[in-house]
Amino acid sequence: MKNNEKNNIVIYEGAEGQPQIEVRIEGETVWLTQAQLVALFQSSKANISEHIKHIFEEGELQRVSVVRKFRITAKDGKKYNIEHYNLDLIISLGYRIKSQIATKFRIWATKRLKEYLIKGFTMDDERLKNLGGGNYWKELLDRIRDIRSSEKVLYRQVLDLYATSVDYNPKSKQSIEFFKIVQNKLHYAT
Structure with a gap:
């Protein structure tokens, strides 16, 4: 200004x-x-x-x-x-x-x-809702996008989802194989 x-x-x-x-x-x-x-x-x-x-x-x-x-x-x-x-x-x-x-x-x-x-x-929710966040809106979206694309965060979300299954055993061969496949796909995607 x-x-x-x-x-x-x-x-x-x-x-x-x-x-x-x-x-x-x-x-x-x-x-x-x-x-x-x-x-x-x-x-x-x-x-x-x-x-x-x-x-x-x-x-x-x-x-x-x-x-x-x-x-x-x-x-x-x-x-x-x-x-x-x-x-x-x-x-x-x-x-x-x-x-x-x-x-x-x-x-x-x-x-x-x-x-x-x-x-x-x-966050100041009201400012973002009412004023659109000014010049910071794009920065906020870019930072969220960067965080969401982080392999660690995505891998943790998959683990959390997978862990909710009734028969989940982190040491079973199926679980280990599943996470190997997921990790390979994440490496390929990035």
């Missing part, structure tokens, strides 16, 4: 549908000002500043990677270079700030992380 374009997205929604923050999306990341971070996490400017300072001091993130100045036109019509913070810093703040909304963020993020660790993936 162009530098001056903004998108309205919901980072996460509370019971009242808040907060909905107008954000800058550039370089495949989200950028928020300090004022937007204060609104997002319902915290004070001093608290946000203190946590950002600690994030850098502790080496969790490097300032050069997560802070960028954008030229903004203020209400007075003048242009100012305002610091914006990217998604990496926003997530780090969400794990440090003590507020109800930050707690909701941590619950949401932990669910996504748990889903990823257990299933190996996490």
